[in-house]
Amino acid sequence: MEHLSIGEFARRSGLTPKALRLYDELDLLRPDHVDAFSGYRRYAPAQLDRARLVAQLRLIGMPLARIRGVAAAPAGVAADQVRAYWRQVEADTASRRDIVASVVQHLRTKETSMPTTGPTLTHRSASRLGQGARPAQQDALHAGRSLFVVADGFGPHGSPVPAGLAVDAFATLDESWAAADGDPAAALRTAFAKAQRALDAEAAALTDPRHFGTTATVALLVGSTLFSAHVGDSRLWLVRDGRADQLTRDHTVVTALIEEGRLTQDEARSHQDRSLLNRALVPAGTGGHSDDGPDLTATPVRPGDRIVLTGDGVHAVLEPGHLADLLTTPSAPDDVARQIADAVETAGAPDNYALVVVDLDA
Template identity: 45%
Template sequence: MRQGPGRDEDGRRLLTIGAFARAARLSPKALRLYDELELLRPAEVDPDTGYRRYAPGQLAQARLVAWLRRLGMPLARIREVTALPRAEAAAEIRAYWAGVEAETAARRDLAAFLVDQLSRPSPTAAPDAPGNGEPRMTSRTLSLRFASATDAGLIRPVNQDAAYASARVLAVADGFGAGGAEASSAAVESLRQLDGADVPPGGVLNLLEDVSLRADEAVREAAEGDASVGTTLTALLWTGAELGLVHIGDSRALLLREGELLRITQDHTPVQALLDEGRLTAQEAASHPQRALLTRALTGAGAVGAGTPGDRSPDLRLHEARPGDRCLLCSDGLYSVVPAEELRAALAAADTPGDAAAELVRLARAAGGPDNISCAVADVPTP
């Protein structure tokens, strides 16, 4: 019961806004903002002067708000977190930080991509070429040898995966939600136009960005705005000398080079974030209850997390291609049940991409086929 004006329910004297700000390590201006946003209401407001006073017991919440702001958490989300019980608030903060780290990793990859591109010599016109000396890109005429395969597996009643392979493009998408099959098909179909696309001078990054935007729009239309419907998308574009990558979700791109199987994508999942932090082993990750949860995907609402706290759009980058490389794109219905060494051995032993794709599907089915299975395989040609 209140003990009179200027005291809290335990009879302790209320703190002026200045004293409370110093104790909470917040500014009076911040406290006024948090009051307006209903993040931290004063215990008492003088009806005549509007002067705010705070109870000592509010210091814990004030400090929590300050710490969350230092994390960069948006105020709207802080309001939700501070209203939760302690255990749920901790889980929400953990989820938020996993998203921040995923966004940071994506920006790091983009920075590395740009540094690599800008560090390379600019392509120049041949000495006898007409024109004003503007850059001109030359490309090889060799094409990839390719194949793709998709299978519903032995458990799922519907195949929500989609796979595509051509002389220029490889793509795999793993749909989810009630319209997952339509979403994955729309994402893959949006890439077919790349088969005849020209790559302008220095324009590979722009082309990859156009591809990701086109896929995002196609999925939104297919999902009809339903945020619970979406798809992963992992695709490679053969430019004639390099492989351009578009990747979002947990489908994977791998490269068999000189007998070694290299993974060139990172899963956009909370489990991958825990692996990167060293908080999980590979064995623990394989059986983690949240291993299928995505932090990034294309959905009916656009790219997951778009605009908060950053635009979590697909990873875009270039990879050097060497003659004799064999590329594999696959959904988790393959790599989650077929060990990496078996994948490597099957890719190395197959005479053609078609043989490899067929054998990989067979291996996944032999392992129980609990999920849809999709793969696309291509060989980088030898000049």
């Protein structure tokens, strides 16, 4: 009988070798053959359907113990079990939605403008925008006086329009901010709404607007405070004291499951749907649209800090440890940006890539 090595089986099933070894230990997906001397696991091609089912069920957050029952059941019974699981997920979500509404209403009554504190910081910045192996460039960026943006667009025929619309909408905020200028967070919300209207207008002429949109990660420096607006899976990083911390949260299906402990980092890293967005800047009514706008944060910053924005053509290509080393390199912004771009190109640059590096000074 033909057998597949664990590496080939992992590639074809969307599971990692580490995940396959775990599923073997849990009696969820046993190899068809284990060599008595070497311990090498080998799988039959017929096991691919079960493996892919496991991968899909992990993506919806189903616990391993429950997956074991589904995988062992006849197809009709298994379908009923999956449907029952999802009914409960939706019921649980509805219950939490009521609690969220109550908490938000309570906090809104206490809402005030986000304060800015400290002296105005100066900065040095650099950026890189690369097409990679894609047939067209759909990423866009902005590195200005106080505003920095990375947008990763998607659309028909490699359209650069969605990312460009997002950058244009936010670019009007690129000015020297003072305390009298108003609430930066409110200004970011207004710019996001402007981008949304522009995207809606552009999509109105499309036959199929469902695959037309962009991520948008925006950083606005006001005094000694970094305000950010974010939707999608581009990222904003703060580098301080030799450590790189991600300030944004990826709006992907796998990220939520990792945070809830229902999917491991190793499972997520090689999952075929690891980049599946559940929020982005897309035409209203096409799914993934958020009427509440972007995630907003305000982070105190200080001289010596480095701010970096990356599209997923950077952080999805480079290993986390390698990227962290590059982000924390004690070099000028242009050198850091060049080294990161070179690393992406060396890794094959399978996607468009965009990055902005900003070093803060007194």
